[in-house]
Amino acid sequence: MTCLPENPSGKKLGLVTDLDICVGCHACAVQCKEWNTNGISGPLSDTDPYGADPSGVWFNRVHTYEIEDQEDGTSRTVHFPKSCLHCDDAPCVTVCPTGASYKRAEDGIVLVNPDTCIGCKLCSWACPYGAREYDQAEGVMKKCTMCVDRIYNENLSEEARIPVCVSTCPAGARHFGDLGDPTTDISKLVAERNGFDLMPGMGTAPVNKYLPPRSGAARTKALGAPRMLSIDQPPKKKAGRLTSWIDQVLSGGKV
Amino acid sequence: MHPAKSVIFFTTATGAGYGLLVALFAYSLLGEAPADNSFTWGAFFSAFFLIIAGLLSSTLHLGHPMRAWRALSQWRSSWLSREGVAAMLTFIPAGLFLYSWLTFGMTSVYTFLFGALTAILSLATVYCTAMIYVSLKAIPAWRNLWTLPVYLSFSIMTGTVLFNFLVELFAVPTSRLPLYSSVGFLLYGYLFKGFYWVFVKSAPKVATIQSATGLKASSIRQLDAPHDSANYLMDEMGFRIARKHARKLWPLSIFFGFVAPTAILALSFVSNLGGDVYPAGLALFYMTIGVVIERWLFFAEAKHVVTLYYGEEKV
Numbered sequence: 001m002t003c004l005p006e007n008p009s010g011k012k013l014g015l016v017t018d019l020d021i022c023v024g025c026h027a028c029a030v031q032c033k034e035w036n037t038n039g040i041s042g043p044l045s046d047t048d049p050y051g052a053d054p055s056g057v058w059f060n061r062v063h064t065y066e067i068e069d070q071e072d073g074t075s076r077t078v079h080f081p082k083s084c085l086h087c088d089d090a091p092c093v094t095v096c097p098t099g100a101s102y103k104r105a106e107d108g109i110v111l112v113n114p115d116t117c118i119g120c121k122l123c124s125w126a127c128p129y130g131a132r133e134y135d136q137a138e139g140v141m142k143k144c145t146m147c148v149d150r151i152y153n154e155n156l157s158e159e160a161r162i163p164v165c166v167s168t169c170p171a172g173a174r175h176f177g178d179l180g181d182p183t184t185d186i187s188k189l190v191a192e193r194n195g196f197d198l199m200p201g202m203g204t205a206p207v208n209k210y211l212p213p214r215s216g217a218a219r220t221k222a223l224g225a226p227r228m229l230s231i232d233q234p235p236k237k238k239a240g241r242l243t244s245w246i247d248q249v250l251s252g253g254k255v
Numbered sequence: 256m257h258p259a260k261s262v263i264f265f266t267t268a269t270g271a272g273y274g275l276l277v278a279l280f281a282y283s284l285l286g287e288a289p290a291d292n293s294f295t296w297g298a299f300f301s302a303f304f305l306i307i308a309g310l311l312s313s314t315l316h317l318g319h320p321m322r323a324w325r326a327l328s329q330w331r332s333s334w335l336s337r338e339g340v341a342a343m344l345t346f347i348p349a350g351l352f353l354y355s356w357l358t359f360g361m362t363s364v365y366t367f368l369f370g371a372l373t374a375i376l377s378l379a380t381v382y383c384t385a386m387i388y389v390s391l392k393a394i395p396a397w398r399n400l401w402t403l404p405v406y407l408s409f410s411i412m413t414g415t416v417l418f419n420f421l422v423e424l425f426a427v428p429t430s431r432l433p434l435y436s437s438v439g440f441l442l443y444g445y446l447f448k449g450f451y452w453v454f455v456k457s458a459p460k461v462a463t464i465q466s467a468t469g470l471k472a473s474s475i476r477q478l479d480a481p482h483d484s485a486n487y488l489m490d491e492m493g494f495r496i497a498r499k500h501a502r503k504l505w506p507l508s509i510f511f512g513f514v515a516p517t518a519i520l521a522l523s524f525v526s527n528l529g530g531d532v533y534p535a536g537l538a539l540f541y542m543t544i545g546v547v548i549e550r551w552l553f554f555a556e557a558k559h560v561v562t563l564y565y566g567e568e569k570v
């Protein structure tokens with residue numbers, strides 16, 4: 001049924017991406033492809049993979065932007081991972097003529113049934129974020145599943161039951177949890193860091209949130225990092241005898 | 256947006272087919288359609304042919320054409336589904352309309368009833384087609400007040416010009432009404448299209464790279480795209496070729512779709528050439544070229560907001 005669920009449970013599983021932390025390594029995108037090509041949506045087909053013009057199905061893509069003149073006058077590079085935002089008011093679901101696209105009442109995850117999808121592509125036109133991927137080889141639409149085949153998978157250890165983009169991120173830039181409940185850690189993180197929606201004007205009410213990059217000073221303070229030391233500044237602590245001796249030998253006798 | 260040939264053919268062919276059914280109803284109601292049976296057959300055959308060919312072409316571009324029947328199920332939320340349902344329903348009264356026209360004559364009450372039902376469902380189908388586009392917030396060039404009137408008026412315009420040609424082809428016209436109304440609807444169709452173009456060119460932008468990324472900075476540039484080659488999104492939504500040529504193409508659409516057919520038809524009614532099949536056919540031919548260009552531009556010029564993530568600044 002492509003009407004949105006009438007009695008949603010209130011649970012909204014979603015991702016939060018910290019644009020302050022992402023280092024743009026693309027590990028989440030690669031691991032997403034790796035897991036999902038073997039998962040319920042797999043295989044995620046590629047066309048011309050080793051040729052001159054490769055193309056393929058990816059649920060997760062990392063863009064990189066150069067931003068100038070932020071509010072504090074500084075500039076920086078921002079890496080920007082993007083996957084389906086599992087919108088509350090998902091336009092991709094309501095336009096679907098077949099019922100193949102649906103939003104789950106129990107946790108808000110938006111999925112496509114590959115057995116009933118006719119491959120009309122209308123849902124990919126309706127999504128403002130480019131989160132839907134047409135599989136040329138299978139003729140059906142595919143998309144991020146919030147790793148639904150992991151998060152409820154009892155064959156995995158409990159700590160592994162999170163989406164792979166979250167478990168893979170070496171920088172800890174991605175978080176997963178229930179955004180429908182304001183008392184969860186993830187909801188508190190969003191509140192504390194002023195998490196925001198992408199293109200709120202589109203009326204999609206995305207569940208996934210993004211956390212803004214912090215200004216340099218704010219970040220240093222938040223991380224508790226020391227101020228940068230000057231290279232000429234003498235070390236505060238006196239070196240031990242052994243260290244002094246090694247230093248002396250290595251410096252060719254001059255201290 | 257990528258202008259798929261199948262969708263261009265589908266929207267123009269079914270638009271003309273439904274428009275022709277509406278014209279058939281209007282002229283039967285006025286008693287101004289030729290009483291010739293060959294005309295009735297020819298006209299209904301043309302309408303059904305255009306509609307069925309259009310529907311088939313739209314299913315052929317699906318990833319799974321054999322599952323197309325499933326598209327009739329979600330009429331509660333989806334305009335595409337509603338369009339399919341309306342298209343299927345229209346065949347019932349349209350068949351009966353033809354039957355009663357042939358058996359009871361064009362002015363009988365049955366012909367009127369089935370004709371009215373056919374006309375209403377035909378317009379409803381075109382309405383649903385237009386609403387598929389109007390309902391997409393992510394494509395501001397479609398989601399506006401002008402898309403719907405353009406689709407409806409183009410359907411009636413193409414149907415009427417086709418009707419005028421068929422009258423000339425199959426019968427001796429008894430009235431000049433088809434000729435006059437063709438000119439009238441050409442004017443009306445392109446008037447709406449003109450408003451559409453002016454609106455789309457001047458409408459305020461609905462989204463920016465700032466709102467798309469949520470980043471608070473006055474300048475945001477794409478440094479690296481996710482991949483170094485194009486992907487599905489860029490091929491489907493990021494179509495650029497047409498935009499380059501748009502400035503040349505829309506005058507061509509106006510010339511072929513409006514100026515040429517109007518001039519030919521107008522000439523044929525001021526001169527004594529009236530009642531000739533050639534000007535009517537030529538007008539139909541030119542109009543078709545113009546309308547196909549118009550439909551191609553409708554897709555090709557429409558920008559999707561996802562292009563913001565790939566380097567556009569405002570959509």
Ligand code: SF4
Pocket residue numbers: 083084085086087090091092093110126127128129130131132143204
């Ligand atoms: S991000 Fe796109 S695909 Fe995902 S729920 Fe929202 S509209 Fe649908």
Ligand code: SF4
Pocket residue numbers: 095096097098099100101112116117118119120121122123124140141
């Ligand atoms: S491509 Fe499939 S999931 Fe998307 S709207 Fe069409 S039928 Fe529904």
